Amino acid sequence: RKRSTAPRKHTLHHTTLSMPEKVAIIGSGNWGSAIARIIGFNAARHDDIETQVNMWVFEEQIDGKNLTEIINETHENVKYLPGVKLPENVVAEPDLEKAVTGATLLVFVLPHQFLPRTVPNMKGAYAPNARGISLIKGIEFVDSKPMLISELIKKEMGGMDIAVLMGANVANEVAQDQFCESTVGVRDLANGAAWKQLFDYPTFRVNVVNDVPGVELCGALKNVVALGAGFCDGLKLGGNTKAAIIRIGLEEMQKFCHKFYEGVQPATFFESCGVADLITTCFGGRNRKCAEEFAVHEGKKPFDTIEAEMLNGQKLQGTITAKDVMTCLKAAGCVEEFPLMVKIYMIAFEGTPVAEIVKF
Numbered sequence: 001r002k003r004s005t006a007p008r009k010h011t012l013h014h015t016t017l018s019m020p021e022k023v024a025i026i027g028s029g030n031w032g033s034a035i036a037r038i039i040g041f042n043a044a045r046h047d048d049i050e051t052q053v054n055m056w057v058f059e060e061q062i063d064g065k066n067l068t069e070i071i072n073e074t075h076e077n078v079k080y081l082p083g084v085k086l087p088e089n090v091v092a093e094p095d096l097e098k099a100v101t102g103a104t105l106l107v108f109v110l111p112h113q114f115l116p117r118t119v120p121n122m123k124g125a126y127a128p129n130a131r132g133i134s135l136i137k138g139i140e141f142v143d144s145k146p147m148l149i150s151e152l153i154k155k156e157m158g159g160m161d162i163a164v165l166m167g168a169n170v171a172n173e174v175a176q177d178q179f180c181e182s183t184v185g186v187r188d189l190a191n192g193a194a195w196k197q198l199f200d201y202p203t204f205r206v207n208v209v210n211d212v213p214g215v216e217l218c219g220a221l222k223n224v225v226a227l228g229a230g231f232c233d234g235l236k237l238g239g240n241t242k243a244a245i246i247r248i249g250l251e252e253m254q255k256f257c258h259k260f261y262e263g264v265q266p267a268t269f270f271e272s273c274g275v276a277d278l279i280t281t282c283f284g285g286r287n288r289k290c291a292e293e294f295a296v297h298e299g300k301k302p303f304d305t306i307e308a309e310m311l312n313g314q315k316l317q318g319t320i321t322a323k324d325v326m327t328c329l330k331a332a333g334c335v336e337e338f339p340l341m342v343k344i345y346m347i348a349f350e351g352t353p354v355a356e357i358v359k360f
Contacts, residue, residue: 021194022050022127024103026118027110027135028057028071028092030314033081034171035109035135038204040087046197056099057092068092079313084175101125105198106160109135111315112149119156131191133163133184137219138317141324144331146260148216161188163195164212166219167272168280169204177203183273184208185215207271213261214268221256221341222278223318224325225249227291228344229282231357234295241358246282248340250275255337260328286311287318295354303348322348 023043025036036055043049060067062079071077071092075085093099096118100106104127110118115136132153140147150162167182174180182199184206186192192208200206209215228245250269257264268274282288290306307316326345329335335342339360346352 018048019104020048020050021104021198022102023053023105023107023198024100024126025053025055025090025107025109026096026100027108028055028077028080029110030080031135031169031171032109033077033084033086034169034175035107035199036090037084037086037175038201039107039198040090042198042201044087044089049198051089053087053090054093054099054103055090056096057094059094066094068094081171081175096121097123097125102127104130105194106130106132107135107198108132108153111317112136112138112140112152113315113320115149115152115156119153131161131163131194132157133165133195134216135165137166137223138321139217139220139324141327144328146217146324146328148213149220150212150216161191162212163187163191164216164219165195165199165206166215166277168276169272170280170284173284174204179203179205181205181207181272181276183215183268183271185212185268185273186210187212209265209268209271211263211265211268214257214264215271215273217257217261217264218253218269218271218273218277220317220321221253221325222249222281223287224322224341224344225253225278226281226285226287227318227322227348228340228357230288230291230293231295231344231347231354233288234292235354235357237358242282245340245357246278249282250278252338252340253278256325256328256341259332259334259337286314286316290316291318291348294348299347299351299354319348 040053043051043053057068075088100122134150134153136149138149140152150164154162163186165182165184169180169182184195189210196206196208229242232242293306303319322345325341329338343360347354
């Protein structure tokens with residue numbers, strides 16, 4: 001029998017008896033599968049987390065066989081994370097209601113446009129004391145203002161406390177156990193300990209901060225800046241230009257956060273979710289890659305086509321967020337305060353030449 005790669009389970013001594021946390025992961029794409037490895041390892045080594053972790057998988061056919069069956073038989077998500085073994089205690093489940101039944105910790109990691117039609121299928125099967133955490137990078141636009149995905153989930157889940165996890169976490173590198181950091185943003189610090197225990201691992205170091213909007217907005221906005229970095233790469237511009245785009249992008253990210261949300265902490269931008277995530281996304285990741293392709297074709301190949309050709313069914317978040325950001329800026333009458341994000345939008349959607357990325 002093959003030995004587990006997870007560390008031995010910790011024996012914790014409690015002064016009072018309590019039921020272990022039960023985890024359900026809602027989503028199983030590239031990032032969902034990568035983080036499922038970390039969660040699976042931690043569930044196996046901590047006594048106060050149930051060992052089995054249910055992962056809801058949107059059922060697909062791969063060579064005539066159900067994806068969930070392939071995952072449960074081979075312990076590999078052959079479509080979204082090929083070549084990487086998942087822990088045997090991570091169980092793929094196509095029935096969402098069954099996947100979340102009795103769960104006390106809900107991990108949301110699916111494209112945010114799928115949330116409205118996904119949440120109702122849980123049918124309240126999770127535990128009454130359940131808390132959630134969003135790993136979803138994006139924002140919505142409601143009544144002329146940005147709405148955080150965590151706020152959207154909280155509303156859909158009847159007021160459930162929702163934390164967020166964001167950071168410099170390119171999924172394939174996390175899946176290869178390359179060392180990285182991540183940031184958990186919470187509104188209730190009492191819940192921070194449970195999330196840290198679930199995610200913190202020797203190769204995945206987690207810091208908890210009391211700043212949900214700051215952490216979450218960084219995770220969404222950096223994808224827009226990454227489009228600008230990709231345009232630079234497609235134009236064969238060098239490190240100086242890309243560094244300038246990153247710096248200006250960080251400045252505009254800070255300005256956006258403070259304009260639309262109160263209580264965002266300046267220190268959050270120096271966490272993994274801030275400058276670190278911005279850097280790694282501007283040098284790797286799908287948004288930069290697709291924007292480079294867009295620039296190489298001088299904007300004549302639309303992003304929808306590039307997404308279909310290059311992302312193997314994954315979704316491009318930077319373009320969606322760029323549209324939402326522009327809607328927010330227009331509604332607030334502050335377009336002129338965000339020249340880089342506006343120029344990125346104009347290049348992506350209004351036919352502005354890609355070379356204009358450095359002219360604002």
